[in-house]
Amino acid sequence: MIFDFGFALSIMPLLAKAALTTIFATICGFALAMIVGLAAAVARRYGGRGLALAVRFTAEFIRSTPLLVQIFFLFFLAPKIGITLPPLVAGILALGLHYGAYLAEVYRSGFEAVPKGQWEAAKALGLNRWLTLRLVVLRQAIQPIVPAMGNYFIAMFKETPLLSAIAVIELMASAKLIAAETFRYVEPVTLVGIFFLLMSAAGALLTRYAEQRLQIPR
Amino acid sequence: MSGSYLSQLLHGLAVTxxxxxxxxxxxxxxxxxxxxGLASPNFLLRGVSRFYVEIFRGTSLLVQLFWIYYVLPSFGLSLDPxxxxxxxxALNSGAYGAEAVRGAISALPRGQWEAAKALGLPRRVTLHKVILPQACIFLLPQWGNFLIESMKATAVVSFISIMDLSFVGYQINARTFDTITVYGLVLLIYFAFSQIIVVPARAAERRYRLRGIQTASRAERAA
Structure with a gap:
């Protein structure tokens, strides 16, 4: 028998523990990416021309280079400038910055979906720029971008195994450790694959649910 | 100093x-x-394609790499790194691309199939001569990004000790701890490479988009 079910069952608790780290990194990374992406999109649209250009180039640069290299860069750079980052924190920062650059584009498409008249109407009602952005524009800009957000959330989730490169004991690292101790790769790696498959499917369902919940009544 | 880094890194770039x-x-x-396959009316073909796409899009690239490199040998298939x-x-990017190709095929007006049928073209010829050429023009703008995503994905091969750009950068950094220079160079090289990839893709897009627009406007006039 190539796939040993007894062995697979015995390593489940270890993998389950590591899965928590994977999920934690994804949630924190995505929360950060949502903030970074929003800041970048707002800076590009409502900041000055210089700021907009700088943000645009930085985002393009981040999107055109591999996440793995960015993870290493952040991890090794931090101690150079006098900050000790635990691997998990460095990994979450890298995930957040990388996906923030993608989410900036998503927010941008959301902003473009809000008609100019909404700004003008808010101004006529005496709302200032910040209140308009917060109460009027964001609310309408977010609903149509939920599906794209969901896709990036799932994509980020599937890239968390890269954190094993800086010794974060997430799922993939845990599977590798088990394999190194027992010389069995089939069960741990296959189980990790199945876990990702199930979680991706769950993520897709969750996205559809969120999309329906956020429907703006007209 | 950084000159010698550069020559080593460029060797890594060649592998990448x-x-x-x-x-x-x-x-x-x-x-x-x-x-x-995904757009095929054949149940079996569609099922096999769907299975391939869901497996490779649903799991992580690194997991797939480990599965192919470490697990497949247990089933009697050993591949070198x-x-x-x-x-x-290829399998991972191909799965994402397949979904895009399916989208392009189904975005074409049904009339294209019907007109080909009226002309007596068999399905295969319709696909080759009518549907795919139009789907390709439709897909060109995405193709540049598709290539960049594939290029970025190659960084994972350093996990199985291939001396690509990422791995060479990692080694030099481990030896010298000159992090800012080393990783700065690595990132710049990746960025330059992505720009080189994207230029021909954008040129092709410009060239063929014109034709695409012409055909579209002609179709509108006819309608």
Whole structure:
């Protein structure tokens, strides 16, 4: 028998523990990416021309280079400038910055979906720029971008195994450790694959649910 | 000092470029075959394509690489690191591409199929001469990004000790701790490479978009 079910069952608790780290990194990374992406999109649209250009180039640069290299860069750079980052924190920062650059584009498409008249109407009602952005524009800009957000959330989730490169004991690292101790790769790696498959499917369902919940009544 | 880094890093770049080239060609082929399969009326073909796409889009690239490199030998198929790396990236990118090809095929007006049928063209000829050429023009703008995503994905091969750009950078950094210079250079090289990839893709897009617009406006006039 190539796939040993007894062995697979015995390593489940270890993998389950590591899965928590994977999920934690994804949630924190995505929360950060949502903030970074929003800041970048707002800076590009409502900041000055210089700021907009700088943000645009930085985002393009981040999107055109591999996440793995960015993870290493952040991890090794931090101690150079006098900050000790635990691997998990460095990994979450890298995930957040990388996906923030993608989410900036998503927010941008959301902003473009809000008609100019909404700004003008808010101004006529005496709302200032910040209140308009917060109460009027964001609310309408977010609903149509939920599906794209969901896709990036799932994509980020599937890239968390890269954190094993800086010794974060997430799922993939845990599977590798088990394999190194027992010389069995089939069960741990296959189980990790199945876990990702199930979680991706769950993520897709969750996205559809969120999309329906956020429907703006007209 | 940084001059000697550069020559080592460029050796790494050559490996990255080689893997990107093989993987990109294979991924494009897989995307077209998979996409045609997904849009096929044949139940079996559609099922097999759907299975391939869901498996490779639903799991993580690194997991796929490890599965191909470490687990497949248990089933009697041993690949060397280079072949395993190319296979993992091609299969992964190909699955994403297949979904895009399927989208392009189904976005074409039904009239294209019906007109071909009225002309007595068999399905295969319709696909080759009518549907795919139009789907390709539709897909060109995405193709540049598709190639960049495949190129970026090649960084994972350093996990199985292939001396690509990422791995060489990692080694130099481990030896010198000159992090800012080393990783700054690595990132710049990746960025330059992505720009080189994207230029021909954008040029092709400009060239063919004109024709696409012409055909579209002609169709509108006819309607």
């Amino acid at each position: 470029a080689e893997i990107t080239a093989f993987a990109a060609v294979l991924a494009t082929l897989l995307a077209v075959i998979g996409g045609v 280079f072949a395993a790396g190319v296979a993992a990236i």
